Amino acid sequence: MVVSLYRLRADAATGPRERALRERRRQRRAGIGDGRARVRERRGEELGGVDPPEPERAAAEVEEHDVRLAARAEALAERQARPALEAGGGEHAAPEGLGDARAALVGVAAAAARAREDESGVGHARQRRCARKRTPASAGKAPFVNVLAKTVRQRGTMGGVTRSFMVNHRLMPELETMRLAVAGPVARVTLDRPAVLNAGDARWVRDLNRVVGELAERPEVRVVVLTGAGRAFSTGVDLKALASGAFGLGDFVAWEDAMTAMERMDKLFIAGIRGHCLGGGLQLALVCDYRLASDDALLGLPAVKECLIPSMSLYRLPRLVGLARAKELCLLREPIPAREAERYGLVNRVVPAADFPPQLEATLERFLALPPASVRASKRLLTRAFDLEFDAFRKEMETLFADCLASGEHRRAMDAIRARMTRGGPEGVSG
Numbered sequence: 001m002v003v004s005l006y007r008l009r010a011d012a013a014t015g016p017r018e019r020a021l022r023e024r025r026r027q028r029r030a031g032i033g034d035g036r037a038r039v040r041e042r043r044g045e046e047l048g049g050v051d052p053p054e055p056e057r058a059a060a061e062v063e064e065h066d067v068r069l070a071a072r073a074e075a076l077a078e079r080q081a082r083p084a085l086e087a088g089g090g091e092h093a094a095p096e097g098l099g100d101a102r103a104a105l106v107g108v109a110a111a112a113a114r115a116r117e118d119e120s121g122v123g124h125a126r127q128r129r130c131a132r133k134r135t136p137a138s139a140g141k142a143p144f145v146n147v148l149a150k151t152v153r154q155r156g157t158m159g160g161v162t163r164s165f166m167v168n169h170r171l172m173p174e175l176e177t178m179r180l181a182v183a184g185p186v187a188r189v190t191l192d193r194p195a196v197l198n199a200g201d202a203r204w205v206r207d208l209n210r211v212v213g214e215l216a217e218r219p220e221v222r223v224v225v226l227t228g229a230g231r232a233f234s235t236g237v238d239l240k241a242l243a244s245g246a247f248g249l250g251d252f253v254a255w256e257d258a259m260t261a262m263e264r265m266d267k268l269f270i271a272g273i274r275g276h277c278l279g280g281g282l283q284l285a286l287v288c289d290y291r292l293a294s295d296d297a298l299l300g301l302p303a304v305k306e307c308l309i310p311s312m313s314l315y316r317l318p319r320l321v322g323l324a325r326a327k328e329l330c331l332l333r334e335p336i337p338a339r340e341a342e343r344y345g346l347v348n349r350v351v352p353a354a355d356f357p358p359q360l361e362a363t364l365e366r367f368l369a370l371p372p373a374s375v376r377a378s379k380r381l382l383t384r385a386f387d388l389e390f391d392a393f394r395k396e397m398e399t400l401f402a403d404c405l406a407s408g409e410h411r412r413a414m415d416a417i418r419a420r421m422t423r424g425g426p427e428g429v430s431g
Contacts, residue, residue: 177204179229180211185222185368187215187267194230197276199238205251208258216265222375223367225360226288227272228281233297236279239306255280256311263287263383266376268367272360273297273347278335283313286320289379291346292363293338294353299346300335319386321345371409377401 177200179190189211191198200208215221228234241247262269271288277299285291285299293299301317303310310317310330317326321344329336329344338350351359367375377400385393404410 175207177207185220187221187224189226191228191234196238197232198228198234200280201238201241202247202251205255209254212258212261221267222372223268223364225270225364232275233273233277234281235276236281259284259287270363274356279303283311286313286316291348292360293347293350294356295338295350296353297338298335299341301330373407373409374404377404
């Protein structure tokens with residue numbers, strides 16, 4: 001009523017032109033409102049004439065989210081089974097119960113999703129939708145894997161393939177005979193059968209291949225430290241398993257597959273050798289890029305005594321210590337102490353046993369301080385130095401050299417040199 005009286009007074013105080021302008025403005029505003037209503041009507045027709053209620057939309061989105069979680073769980077299961085499938089042959093074929101394990105993982109994913117929905121309620125579906133829109137697609141992976149791994153560990157009935165632990169938000173098979181710890185650019189692998197001096201059986205070989213496969217998929221890892229638990233690095237193959245027939249040719253081949261992958265991987269491997277390092281244990285150390293030994297270490301290749309041969313050490317050892325020393329170590333000599341192994345060139349450095357842990361860490365820090373690009377290129381070329389003809393080697397060297405020159409690491413190194421020169425440092429440096 002008050003508004004109407006105000007408009008009457010305004011109409012009386014203005015002329016016909018002003019009143020006509022106000023009328024046209026009111027009509028335009030009314031037309032805009034009608035247009036919005038027509039848009040809403042059209043949207044309702046496209047959805048079947050009636051907008052679905054909010055709870056139904058939320059429930060549908062929750063169901064769709066569960067399906068996506070289940071699909072991701074199945075993909076995770078297949079990825080974890082891939083190393084075992086690729087190993088092939090004998091005990092390294094597809095693990096038993098893989099289909100059941102995959103189905104169990106799918107069920108776990110759905111259960112985890114439903115548990116989250118029960119805790120927060122369907123009424124919060126809109127909030128979760130908005131959060132997903134604001135969050136990058138990759139940001140939700142780690143929380144999902146954490147929930148999945150926690151539920152898998154609680155179930156504990158799915159077999160060795162899917163009983164898993166977390167390494168930096170990644171799901172990997174549980175290891176029975178060794179340990180893996182990853183922290184940034186450093187991975188630590190501990191051979192963990194101290195009761196038998198870390199000797200290798202079929203499970204040990206399977207774990208070694210799993211660890212090597214995991215490291216290959218981690219580009220952030222630059223240096224791997226390999227040590228043994230207890231009073232030995234490793235004494236090679238478990239002779240009891242070998243004598244009982246539980247360790248066969250397929251296991252030897254799989255062992256060599258893992259070592260070859262380590263040798264060719266673009267990461268640095270440091271072998272920290274304490275105590276006995278014999279047979280396959282020494283073969284494992286030989287594929288590492290650096291061998292640090294304590295002065296109480298004992299190294300040898302006694303395979304010939306068991307009417308075996310020391311595998312591809314027959315190829316690697318002559319390149320490392322020369323043909324004469326290699327024949328002596330493989331055919332005639334008993335295990336040798338660390339100091340003598342250092343003179344042979346079998347290990348890079350020997351330190352007192354009491355100083356071994358800090359010296360191992362100091363060696364690690366020295367490798368971490370090197371530019372990753374040049375380290376990768378140098379290792380690749382050095383590993384192939386005896387395998388390529390001169391011209392082929394030079395061609396590959398020039399390609400990798402160009403990559404190093406174009407890298408950001410090289411530019412930062414040159415910036416540091418220029419900064420030192422500006423401060424009055426040396427005019428030139430050697431490279």
